[in-house]
Amino acid sequence: MIDTASATEAAKPLIIELRAVKYAYGDGPNVLDGVDFKVRDGEFLGVIGPNGGGKTTLLKLILGLMRPLSGDVLVIGRHAADLGHDRRLLGYVPQDVAIRKQFPATVLDVCLMGTYASLGLFRWPGKKEKANARQALVDVGLEGLEDRSAGNLSGGQQQRLSIARALVAQPRLLLLDEPTSGLDTGGQSQLFTLLEKLRKQYQLTVVMVSHDVTALAHYADELACLNRTLHWHDRSEMISEAVLRKVYACELDAFFIQHQKHLEEFHGDQAPAGHAHGPHCDHDHGHSHGGPA
Amino acid sequence: MNEPTFFEAVSQTPLLQRALGAGALAGVSCAVLSPLVVLRRMAFVGDGMAHAAFGGIGLALFLLPNAQYDDLSVQFVTIAFCVALGVAVGVVSRKATDSKIAEDSAIGIAFSVSMALGALLIALRQRRGAHYVPPMDYYLFGSLLNIGTPELVMLAGIAVSVLVVMILFHKELMFYTFDARLAEVSGLNVGLFHYLFMSLLVLTVVISSRVVGIILVSASLVLPGVIALQVCRRLSSAMAVSALAGVCSFELGMYASYVMQVHPGSAIVLIQFALLLIASVAGMIGKRRAA
Numbered sequence: 100m101i102d103t104a105s106a107t108e109a110a111k112p113l114i115i116e117l118r119a120v121k122y123a124y125g126d127g128p129n130v131l132d133g134v135d136f137k138v139r140d141g142e143f144l145g146v147i148g149p150n151g152g153g154k155t156t157l158l159k160l161i162l163g164l165m166r167p168l169s170g171d172v173l174v175i176g177r178h179a180a181d182l183g184h185d186r187r188l189l190g191y192v193p194q195d196v197a198i199r200k201q202f203p204a205t206v207l208d209v210c211l212m213g214t215y216a217s218l219g220l221f222r223w224p225g226k227k228e229k230a231n232a233r234q235a236l237v238d239v240g241l242e243g244l245e246d247r248s249a250g251n252l253s254g255g256q257q258q259r260l261s262i263a264r265a266l267v268a269q270p271r272l273l274l275l276d277e278p279t280s281g282l283d284t285g286g287q288s289q290l291f292t293l294l295e296k297l298r299k300q301y302q303l304t305v306v307m308v309s310h311d312v313t314a315l316a317h318y319a320d321e322l323a324c325l326n327r328t329l330h331w332h333d334r335s336e337m338i339s340e341a342v343l344r345k346v347y348a349c350e351l352d353a354f355f356i357q358h359q360k361h362l363e364e365f366h367g368d369q370a371p372a373g374h375a376h377g378p379h380c381d382h383d384h385g386h387s388h389g390g391p392a
Numbered sequence: 393m394n395e396p397t398f399f400e401a402v403s404q405t406p407l408l409q410r411a412l413g414a415g416a417l418a419g420v421s422c423a424v425l426s427p428l429v430v431l432r433r434m435a436f437v438g439d440g441m442a443h444a445a446f447g448g449i450g451l452a453l454f455l456l457p458n459a460q461y462d463d464l465s466v467q468f469v470t471i472a473f474c475v476a477l478g479v480a481v482g483v484v485s486r487k488a489t490d491s492k493i494a495e496d497s498a499i500g501i502a503f504s505v506s507m508a509l510g511a512l513l514i515a516l517r518q519r520r521g522a523h524y525v526p527p528m529d530y531y532l533f534g535s536l537l538n539i540g541t542p543e544l545v546m547l548a549g550i551a552v553s554v555l556v557v558m559i560l561f562h563k564e565l566m567f568y569t570f571d572a573r574l575a576e577v578s579g580l581n582v583g584l585f586h587y588l589f590m591s592l593l594v595l596t597v598v599i600s601s602r603v604v605g606i607i608l609v610s611a612s613l614v615l616p617g618v619i620a621l622q623v624c625r626r627l628s629s630a631m632a633v634s635a636l637a638g639v640c641s642f643e644l645g646m647y648a649s650y651v652m653q654v655h656p657g658s659a660i661v662l663i664q665f666a667l668l669l670i671a672s673v674a675g676m677i678g679k680r681r682a683a
Contacts, residue, residue: 162577186579191577201431202570203621203630204570205625213578216578216579
């Protein structure tokens, strides 16, 4: 079964490909040091890692805001920094989604901003764009709030608005930066449920950077631990206590027991115990190098 | 003999007509930019730029010993000076973590040093005495009641440019103001719109401050925008209300200054403040009704 699955996997187009990527700020040490990875169409990748481990740098490189010192960052087969107008294929939900209370825009106005880049100069959102934006708002559960002031929404609603704004550009890839950080447990599980639904509906590839190891292990297809280098697990690898210990030694020993419990609950009725998409992190690389803060 | 009323005086005096026209044009240019200045938290940048213009005028008068205060060459040197200063502030404060000078401090320094430089150079120029150079308060408060056709044409030019840019690039400027990083990530050429906006701001400041004075320009870049944001829920309406507040305050201010025989500048700023109080109350009532 795994073999058939991986054969289909290999046929799926690559959405993100990083080849031997290095990055450093100024004369500082390498924040990323030889990072390789591939994300295929439709996958949900979770990236965890300590502060200063390079998670934000990785996102900026994929978004094309910076170029790597060496190596290639390819998004949909092209260099991320040269995507130009095709950047709209990357939906980005930033960590800080707070909208200033005084900003004069309705919820629909903010959602429509997602269409601006693809509309180009001198063209205005028309019926089609407005219909798409209303649909995106319905899809994230903000129906009926179109004419509200965006700044008056709650934190969770503003985050869903940010997702709707990303969706309305019809992206292939959704990048989320620490989306669970401002949410309570209920809000977090709602967010993941929503992402699951949107992934299928919009046929999205999702990359989420987060501290929330437990939730990511629940929902992500694959989990990678980033601490200057990327520690990537093999999809067919059996999860074991030893592997988990290695992962959490990267960051959060304390989460170990809780995490395992969650995994059992989650996979208990779907897969034999111990057979699950598991994280893998080489402890020696992960911790002892210690990324710059 | 009775003093003529304001309206009689306007109908009889071309100088007063030009003053009203110039006030409306400067009011519109500053006020349409004002919501963006306020939302981008650039109130202090606008203020700094208006004061930097004074340094530019001083430098121009000093470097061009035969130039008159209202010569075009003086305006060009002033614009160049403001742009250079703007770039310098940007470079010094660009990398917030690397730089030892924060942006607001850099603007504060540029602002006060320009004022000092302007005052010094104007005094030196006055001492040479070849041509008449107006005293310092002339630049601070402007000379609304002494405007020629060339100034009026330049003001009309900048007002039209501001309006055209704001209409044509409304959605880009809105996204850039909402969140520049997001706009960049989505594929907008944020750098282009940043420089477009900053150039309009410099031109508006330099050209309007020649006519209405530095103090009135800094007020008009902030107050009308804040007034509009109290009552508007969309950027396009905020710009329209801001423009209306700008024009009304200039015209009412000139009326008040005629009736009360005071300088128009102070009357205009105080009227803008009164409008802000009214708008705040209206905004609060509106919110309560909505709730």
